[in-house]
Amino acid sequence: AQTVTQSQPEMSVQEAETVTLSCTYDTSESNYYLFWYKQPPSRQMILVIRQEAYKQQNATENRFSVNFQKAAKSFSLKISDSQLGDTAMYFCAFVDGGATNKLIFGTGTLLAVQP
Amino acid sequence: GAGVSQSPRYKVAKRGQDVALRCDPISGHVSLFWYQQALGQGPEFLTYFQNEAQLDKSGLPSDRFFAERPEGSVSTLKIQRTQQEDSAVYLCASSLALTLGSPLHFGNGTRLTVT
Numbered sequence: 001a002q003t004v005t006q007s008q009p010e011m012s013v014q015e016a017e018t019v020t021l022s023c024t025y026d027t028s029e030s031n032y033y034l035f036w037y038k039q040p041p042s043r044q045m046i047l048v049i050r051q052e053a054y055k056q057q058n059a060t061e062n063r064f065s066v067n068f069q070k071a072a073k074s075f076s077l078k079i080s081d082s083q084l085g086d087t088a089m090y091f092c093a094f095v096d097g098g099a100t101n102k103l104i105f106g107t108g109t110l111l112a113v114q115p
Numbered sequence: 116g117a118g119v120s121q122s123p124r125y126k127v128a129k130r131g132q133d134v135a136l137r138c139d140p141i142s143g144h145v146s147l148f149w150y151q152q153a154l155g156q157g158p159e160f161l162t163y164f165q166n167e168a169q170l171d172k173s174g175l176p177s178d179r180f181f182a183e184r185p186e187g188s189v190s191t192l193k194i195q196r197t198q199q200e201d202s203a204v205y206l207c208a209s210s211l212a213l214t215l216g217s218p219l220h221f222g223n224g225t226r227l228t229v230t
Binding site for chain 2: 004031032033035037042043044045046047050052091093095096100101102103104105106107108
């Protein structure tokens with residue numbers, strides 16, 4: 001069965017500093033996608049970044065980047081120059097296709113950016 | 116509307132009551148998902164529609180849960196004879212394409228509290 005593990009329930013970072021959130025996953029598939037979603041108190045899940053397993057180059061979106069280690073099944077998120085608005089729950093998620101394309105989520109990491 | 120719309124935003128039900136939660140996906144989106152998110156947890160898959168066809172309902176926790184999307188747009192998740200363990204946030208998400216890795220667009224969810 002596919003699983004996604006986030007081992008850090010909570011993290012804290014000072015404004016303008018860099019923080020890395022960890023994620024590991026398990027699958028026997030060769031092609032799949034990995035995602036990081038952000039969930040602020042409004043509850044809406046917002047896509048932060050996406051990585052295709054076939055692409056060796058790590059995805060980057062402005063201040064957000066990933067470290068994708070396929071052999072180790074690791075997919076960490078780095079947030080540079082942290083801002084107060086980055087405070088939220090962050091979920092790592094995985095999809096490997098099949099008939100439904102459904103996302104499997106980890107349990108989340110609560111990130112608090114301190115002023 | 117521009118995004119996925121869910122209503123009501125909050126619902127309080129007495130144990131044993133039936134509830135209906137509505138999801139208005141982004142216009143033209145083929146795929147529609149329902150997720151259940153317990154407090155402090157990641158979202159868990161409930162069911163999936165492709166247009167009006169319910170292709171996967173493997174995540175529905177019991178036969179008290181029923182979902183429909185009769186015209187391939189608006190979807191309703193119905194919970195009969197609610198129990199306290201049904202208390203959670205119910206998230207709806209839609210996607211334009213069927214291809215692997217197509218981003219999901221989430222609504223703000225409905226927080227259901229069963230007393």
